[in-house]
Amino acid sequence: MYLPLDGRGPLHGQLVRSLKDAVLGGRLPAGLRYPPSRLLAQQLDLSRNTVLAAYEQLRAEGFMQARVGSGSYVVMPGAPVQPRSEPPQRVPPQSAYARRLRRYHDHGAMPGRGVPGVLHSFQYGVPFTNPLLTSAWARALSHAAAYTPPNYPTAQGLPMLRAAVCEYLSLRRGVQARPEDVIVVTGTQQAVSLTARVLLDEGDEVAIEEPQYFAVREALQIHGARLVPVPVDREGLRTDLLPERPPRLICVTPSHQFPTGALMSLARRRALLDYACRHDCWIFEDDYDGEFRYDAQPHAALCGLDDSRRVIYTGTFSKVLFPSLRLGYIVAPPGLRDDFVSAKWVDDFGSPAIEQAALAHFLADGGFERHLRRTAKTLKQRRDALLGALRRSCGEALDIDDSNAGMHLLVWLRGRSAAQGDAFIALAQRRGLGLYSIAPYYFDPPDRAGLLLGYGALSVAEIEEAARLFAACLAEMDFPE
Ligand SMILES: Cc1ncc(COP(=O)(O)O)c(C=O)c1O
Structure with a gap:
């Protein structure tokens, strides 16, 4: 007291x-x-x-x-005292940063946030749960807790985790990194905010895919960057439309464009690296789920082609394990590495050591590899179930952008406007189905009804049930012609 x-x-x-x-x-x-x-x-x-x-x-x-x-x-003797006046619940923004926070981030309006009270939800970003992973992870954690020293960890990340990440990247993502160039972070979100601090002054321009991942977009806007949207098509970023005045940074998701799912072609990858070299700009590569491809071997990351070291490569364990872990990594070009390590130190002195140690062991002892194989198999079954059910029950009414990868599909209601799409989402919600529009992922949304269907957290049976509900809502929907 x-x-x-x-x-x-x-x-x-x-x-x-x-x-x-x-x-x-x-x-x-x-x-x-x-x-x-x-x-x-x-x-x-x-x-x-x-x-x-x-x-x-x-x-x-x-x-x-x-x-x-x-x-x-x-006991309160005598008459009750005047209640103290409540502190104000809201004050004007106290800094330019706070002004941008309020302008660009709205807790209540996070795209794709789950709607309460629905039976089935195609919410993107809900983790895939696996009881085998839960028990393996619990063992790894309790083992790590017993031997991890209680002092502050190195800000750059535990050497054994950085070494294990390099091995994984070389084997799975075609990236040859040295442990000294790896910085362990709390996920893509910290990676982008450190990148902004290390590379960008307020007002600097950043080219970003249109559409794009809203959380990276917001982090950059709130930092004070000026974003220049560059369209994507089936081959990824339209490198021919990169701005004439070169930006300081270009943000891309080449292995699985978010949210369209496009895989950036080799020609575009080369063009992007060439542009960055010629114009002395940096590339932020967000390789958030490049691991999960179902038609072929996963494609190597852009960073693997980057001989002139322009790419700040980021990976996350949010998709391959689970997002509450809050661990990811940056592979920094050698010339930026020390700035990244210092920025990480200033931010939080380093990521939690017990989780890092547990993860290093999980990667080294084969547990992670087994988990990845099982997960990819299960996700493929779920994706096949969703595609099959949608094609069977409402194929005529849909255009499906099937990327053969990841844990979501982009589906367009054929010939329907964005407003009709919103009406459909509202009807589905009343019938117990959570659907999410693609619009919040654009600066300038198209007038088409697009839906982002996340299926990672749904079993095959749930997917089939949800797809039945989807088809029933579509049949019930009275679209004006
Ligand atoms: C495009 C993209 N990048 C990165 C992430 C993961 O971010 P983090 O590592 O901060 O959890 C996500 C998660 O949904 C994502 O969709």
Whole structure:
């Protein structure tokens, strides 16, 4: 209990004033039990007699009432005091940064946020759950907790995790990285905010895919960057439409464009690297789920082609494991590496060491590899189930952008406007189906009804049921011709 003593006169008198202040100010509300005298004496480093004397006086003045066998309770003597005025719930933004926070981020309007009360939801970003992973992870964590030293970890990340990440990247993503160039972060979100701090001044231009991942977009806007949207098509970023005035940074998702699913072609990859080299700009590669491809081997990351070291490569364990882990990594070009490590140190001194150690072991002992294989198989079954059910029951009414990858599909209601799409989403919600529009992922949404269907967290049976509901809503929908 916080009870400041004013240093005036005998100690028991100081304690009486402090306790009365707490009662009158509402910090000790009527009916609350006073702490036992021995405990309060220990907490305040006073003698027990001092506390007993103070309690005696509070009782005499009517601030305390003893109940036999259950202690002494706070009483508010006389008329109730004026309630203290509430602190204001909202103040004007206190900085340019806060102004941008309010302008660009709205807690209540996060795209794709789950709608309450629906039976089935195609919400994107809900993790795939796997009981085998849960128990393997619990074992790895308890083992790591037993031997991880309690001092601060190195800000750059545990060496054994950085080494394990390099091995994984070389094997799975075609990226040859050295442990000294890896910085462990809390996910893509921290990677982009460190990138902004290391590379961008307020007002600097950043080219970003249109459409794009809203959280990266917001982080850059809130940092003060000026975003230049560049369209994507089936081959990924339209490199022929990169701005004439070169931006400082270009943000891309080449392995699985978010949210369209496009895989960036080799020609575009080369064109992008060439543009970055010629114009001295940096590339932020967000390789968030490049691991999960179902038609062929996963394609190598853009970073693997980058001989001139323009790419800041970021990977995350949010998709391949689960997002509450909050671990990911940056592979930084050598010339930027120390700035990234310093920025990470300033941000949080380093990511939690026990989780890092557990993850390093999980990667090294084959548990992660087994989990990846199982997950890719299950996700493919779910994707096939969703595609099959949609094609069977409403194929004529849909254009499906099937990327053969990841954990979501982009589906367009053929010939329907964005407003008709919104009406369909509203009807589906009333019938117990959570659907999410593609519009919030655009700066300038097209007038077409697009839906982002996340299926990672739904079983095959749930997917089939949800697809039935989808078809029933579509049949019920009375679209004006
Ligand atoms: C495009 C994209 N990048 C990255 C992430 C993951 O971000 P983080 O690593 O911060 O969890 C997501 C998650 O939904 C995503 O959709």
